[in-house]
Amino acid sequence: MIQVEEKIKIYIPDFIHAILLNDMEKFLFFKKNGELNKNAFINTLIVNYVERYQDENNRYDDYIKRNIYETFKTASAVQAEELSNKILSYIQLSSYHLLNSKNDVALSLKPTKETAGTIQFIQDYNLHGQSVSNYFRNMFASYAYLSQDKRERIIFKERFDRIEQAIQEKRKIYFTTPNNNRHIASPYCISGSHEELFNYLLCVANGKIYSFRINRIDHVMILKDSLVIQESQAKLFEKMVQYGPQFAIRSDQEICVHLTENGIKQFHSLYIHRPVAINITQDETGANYYFDCSPEQVYQYFSRFGQDAFIVYPADLRNRMIQQIAKAYRMVQRLSRELEGEKENKPGKSSEIEI
Incomplete structure (x- = not known):
C-alpha cells in the first residue's frame, strides 16, 4: 500500500510543465504565502482525470487488440495484450511529442490521504508494465493537449x-x-x-x-x-x-459604434472578445457598426481603439468611454510633466572647454 509520505518523481517535457504551471496560476492554485500549490494541483488533476484517461486508453487498447486478432488469427490473449501495450505506448509517446524529449523537468508528487487510494489503484491495475512515473507522464501530456476550457472542466x-x-x-x-x-x-x-x-x-x-x-x-x-x-x-x-458568456446582457439594447477606416482594419484584426455586428452602414469617414451584445463587451473591446472608435449611442456608454479616454489623457499629461521635470533637474554636461 502506498504511503502518504512517499514522493513520486515524474519527468515531463518542459513545454508540458509550462502548461501545468500556467493552469495552476489561471485556476488559482496558490498557497497562503502566494506560491503556486503544485502538489494540490497535481493531486486534483490525477483524481479528476484518471477515469476519463483510462477509458480513452481502454478504447485504444480494445481497437488495437481487435485488429491484432483479425490479422494474426493464432495470437493468444497474452500475446495480444503485450503487443497492444507496446503499440499504445508508442502512439502516446509520438502523438504527445514525448519521443526524444531532451528538456525534461522533474515534478515531485506527494500523495494526500484523499489521493493515496487512487494512486494505489493506478499502480495495481493501470500500469501494464510501465513505471508509475511514465504513466503520469503520459497522463499529464494527454491533459495538456486539451484546450484550456476543457482542462478547467x-x-x-x-x-x-x-x-x-x-x-x-x-x-x-x-x-x-x-x-x-x-x-x-x-x-x-x-x-x-x-x-x-x-x-x-x-x-x-x-x-x-x-x-x-x-x-x-x-x-x-x-x-x-x-x-x-x-x-x-x-x-x-x-x-x-x-x-460571449463572460459578458452579462441584462436588456435588449442596440449599440452603435462609428469606426474610421483605421478602426475598421483594427476590428478585422483584433478577434479576442470581438462583438458580432448585426448590421453595418458605410459613410464618408468609415462605417457605423451595430451590436445587440453586452455594453461591457463593447466597452472593453473598443476602449483600445482610441480616436478610431466613437460610440454613437447609447449615451451612457458613450460618456463612460469619453471619461475613460479623458482619464488616460490626464495620466499621460501628468507622466510627461514628471519626465520633463526630471530632465530639468538632471545636471547636464558643461559646454565650456577647459584649457
Whole structure:
C-alpha cells in the first residue's frame, strides 16, 4: 500500500510543465504565502482525470487488440495484450511529442490521504508494465493537449457536476465567490468562452442576470428551492452564449459604434472578445457598426481603439468611454510633466572647454 509520505518523481517535457504551471496560476492554485500549490494541483488533476484517461486508453487498447486478432488469427490473449501495450505506448509517446524529449523537468508528487487510494489503484491495475512515473507522464501530456476550457472542466470536475445536476433537477444553488461573498442563484447553463479559455456559470440572482467564472466560485451546494428564470431572461442567456458568456446582457439594447477606416482594419484584426455586428452602414469617414451584445463587451473591446472608435449611442456608454479616454489623457499629461521635470533637474554636461 502506498504511503502518504512517499514522493513520486515524474519527468515531463518542459513545454508540458509550462502548461501545468500556467493552469495552476489561471485556476488559482496558490498557497497562503502566494506560491503556486503544485502538489494540490497535481493531486486534483490525477483524481479528476484518471477515469476519463483510462477509458480513452481502454478504447485504444480494445481497437488495437481487435485488429491484432483479425490479422494474426493464432495470437493468444497474452500475446495480444503485450503487443497492444507496446503499440499504445508508442502512439502516446509520438502523438504527445514525448519521443526524444531532451528538456525534461522533474515534478515531485506527494500523495494526500484523499489521493493515496487512487494512486494505489493506478499502480495495481493501470500500469501494464510501465513505471508509475511514465504513466503520469503520459497522463499529464494527454491533459495538456486539451484546450484550456476543457482542462478547467477536469480540475473543477466536482463543481461542474454539481451545477449541472442542479440545472437538470431545476433547482437553485448556493455558492461563494472571493472575499466570501455568498450567493443564491438559479443556474441556466455553463458556457465556455469562444476563445476556449474559461467556463462561465450563467445564472439569475436577485432577479438579475450574472456571469461567474467557474474557477472563481466555491462551496457549491444544491438547494431544495426550484430555480426561477423568466423566458425573457432565457433569451438573453442565449445571446450571451452566442456572443460571449463572460459578458452579462441584462436588456435588449442596440449599440452603435462609428469606426474610421483605421478602426475598421483594427476590428478585422483584433478577434479576442470581438462583438458580432448585426448590421453595418458605410459613410464618408468609415462605417457605423451595430451590436445587440453586452455594453461591457463593447466597452472593453473598443476602449483600445482610441480616436478610431466613437460610440454613437447609447449615451451612457458613450460618456463612460469619453471619461475613460479623458482619464488616460490626464495620466499621460501628468507622466510627461514628471519626465520633463526630471530632465530639468538632471545636471547636464558643461559646454565650456577647459584649457
